[in-house]
Amino acid sequence: MSETSVFTRSRTPPPLAVKAAGAWITDAEGKQYLDAAGGAIASPIGHGDPAxxxxxxxxxxxxxxxxxxxxxxxxxxxxxxxxxxxxxxxxxxxxxxxxxxxxxxxxxxxxxxxxxxxxxxxxxxxxxxxxxxxxxxxxxxxxxxxxxxxxxxxxxxxxxxxxxxxxxxxxxxxxxxxxxxxxxxxxxxxxxxxxxxxxxxxxxxxxxxxxxxxxxxxxxxxxxxxxxxxxxxxxxxxxxxxxxxxxxxxxxxxxxxxxxxxxxxxxxxxxxxxxxxxxxxxxxxxxxxxxxxxxxxxxxxxxxxxxxxxxxxxxxxxxxxxMRLVDRARTQGDKLLGCLQMALSGNALVGDVRGLGLLICVELVRDRDTKQPYPRSARITEQVLERALELGLLLYPSTGTVDGTDGDLLLIGPPLTLVDDEIDLIVDRLVAALSGMG
Ligand SMILES: Cc1ncc(COP(=O)(O)O)c(C=O)c1O
CATH class of the missing domain: 3.40.640.10 (Type I PLP-dependent aspartate aminotransferase-like (Major domain))
Structure with missing residues (x-):
């Protein structure tokens, strides 16, 4: 007998979310996740708005x-x-x-x-x-x-x-x-x-x-x-x-x-x-x-x-x-993109950090000079995602983006309400998730 009757989207059992506020989601164990993905780049105003x-x-x-x-x-x-x-x-x-x-x-x-x-x-x-x-x-x-x-x-x-x-x-x-x-x-x-x-x-x-x-x-x-x-x-x-x-x-x-x-x-x-x-x-x-x-x-x-x-x-x-969130997407997006570009500029795994406003992408590559992607079998995106999850950071992945099989992208699109402390946390946790990989 399986533990769930849900035809789930993920192949591994996901954590059980119980509440969310702003850019943060809490699971049944009380662990908090910084939702740097806004689910699927979908949450401009953040979670839990009572109005x-x-x-x-x-x-x-x-x-x-x-x-x-x-x-x-x-x-x-x-x-x-x-x-x-x-x-x-x-x-x-x-x-x-x-x-x-x-x-x-x-x-x-x-x-x-x-x-x-x-x-x-x-x-x-x-x-x-x-x-x-x-x-x-x-x-x-x-x-x-x-x-x-x-x-x-x-x-x-x-x-x-x-x-x-x-x-x-x-x-x-x-x-x-x-x-x-x-x-x-x-x-x-x-x-x-x-x-x-x-x-x-x-x-x-x-x-x-x-x-x-x-x-x-x-x-x-x-x-x-x-x-x-x-x-x-x-x-x-x-x-x-x-x-x-x-x-x-x-x-x-x-x-x-x-x-x-x-x-x-x-x-x-x-x-x-x-x-x-x-x-x-x-x-x-x-x-x-x-x-x-x-x-x-x-x-x-x-x-x-x-x-x-x-x-x-x-x-x-x-x-x-x-809340002037359109302007905020621009200013906070510029800050987050700048911080990520700086923090990841020497990272051997990172080929490119790009975006506009609070739609940002980190492209992972095996070779920065040739832009050669990792083979799909390396499951590099999945590895980074798992480590980020452990660290309480949610990212939005995309794979097969170079030739239909290989190619690894991490999308970042948090709520537009993002504050400076959260920018620092996203950068720190992403750097930590990427460290020692590859
Ligand atoms: C550009 C674009 N078009 C269409 C869709 C499909 O939207 P939905 O998942 O709401 O059906 C998505 C979803 O990610 C998208 O990013």
Whole structure:
């Protein structure tokens, strides 16, 4: 008889979490963990905020849920208006769902519905980048460039066209660092030409790389060039801001760093900071109007447009604004990145420390000069993670990131409320976790 009836995510039994506050999680033994990962880079306001719990309870007592095909609600209207005012889009329309993968699925259908409505039925192909992650449902996984997650399900996948990974550390441009933006724009142009320009529905990408490319900030001019190519060929731009949205990188959205105005924007994680399973698929007003004129979006989930989720979203937004967490992501992120770069500069295991705001990545390598990764069999990420856990530090791992098998990343994305003492603790504990490894 097993000790649990839960179909667990981890292969070793995880500790039993019993409470959490701010950046700290306590287990049943009373051990405290510094949540430097924000779960999965998902918690801008930190754990245990009583105002969010109170808002949820009050809404659940008044109107816990109604089906969105029959009713709208005050919280959903108010939340959509608040989000529409923040995203870099005109007259945005917000479709709330239950997480990032659902939001990506929704945005892909919006892109398809847009082209159908405009009489361009041949536009069905989606282009995405090499190292990328857009979710784990079948459609979202097909768009994702993350081989370890795709491999078991390959027979179900294969509809997405791929352009090279965007990574300044492992740049595929032979002339790097010269002309990288143009290099990527040319590869996109080639992919479009190869498929036939009137067959492409959308280009989907994270404005700043998440877990797979490891907080990879694109080269200067990248988004300007990509936008030019997409606009020239009528290809919709879907910005996947599941990880980068709601202040994580020091702007409200990753797109804001580049003046990017996507046609569709997807967000999740930071939208609800973990207090409710919430994702958002957001359409620019012109995309929404075209879909409506074409007969509307054929799509839906039972729990979409949830009023409790909307109340949580609003309360989280309020917290982000009143605590100035977007600015804080920038200032604390700069500090943490600087401290990590300094502390790890002589570490033989560390190839690169990069990021923007409080989305930071430490890339582990076997050889710093050649950037050769450890073989997967070394399980270096797992070893570091285990030692960090012992030391009371939670990190967000990603493996197989160089060639689909090898490649080791440690992502750091704590709550944006992070204080200076916690920065010191993250650095000290990470240095300790890495010491003697390799
Ligand atoms: C960029 C990006 N897109 C999509 C997803 C999928 O979101 P979810 O896990 O909420 O389904 C993630 C999750 O990590 C992500 O980082």
């Amino acid at each position: 969010i719990a109170a808002a949820m309870a009050a809404q659940a007592e008044t109107l816990e849920w109604v089906h969105a095909s029959a009713f709208t609600t005050g919280p959903v209207e108010e939340y959509a208006a608040a989000v529409a005012g923040l995203v870099p889009m005109d007259d945005a329309r917000v479709y709330p769902v239950s997480g990032g993968s659902e939001a990506i699925e929704t945005a892909l259908k919006m892109a398809r519905a847009y082209h159908l409505a405009r009489g361009e039925a041949d536009r069905s192909i989606v282009i995405a980048r090499g190292s990328s992650y857009h979710g784990n449902t079948r459609g979202a996984l097909d768009v994702s460039g993350r081989d370890p997650l795709r491999r078991p399900y390959e027979p179900w996948l294969g509809q997405t066209m791929r352009v090279p990974t965007v990574s300044e550390y492992r740049c595929p441009n032979p002339d790097h660092p010269n002309g990288c933006a143009i290099f990527h724009a040319e590869r996109l142009e080639e992919a479009i030409a190869q498929a036939g320009p009137d067959r492409i529905a959308a280009f989907v990408a994270e404005p700043i790389g998440g877990a797979t490319s490891g907080a990879a900030v694109p080269p200067a001019g990248y988004w300007e060039e990509v936008v030019r190519v997409c606009r020239r060929h009528g290809v919709l731009i879907v910005a996947d801001e599941v990880m980068t949205g709601f202040g994580r990188t020091g702007e409200w959205f990753g797109s804001d760093h580049f003046g990017l105005r996507p046609d569709l924007l997807v967000s999740a994680k930071g939208a609800s900071s973990g207090y409710w399973p919430l994702g958002l698929a957001i359409a620019d007003g012109s995309v929404h109007s075209a879909i409506e004129e074409g007969g509307g979006l054929i799509h839906g989930f039972t729990w979409s447009h949830h009023p409790v989720g909307a109340v949580v979203g609003l309360a989280v937004l309020q917290r982000i604004i009143e």
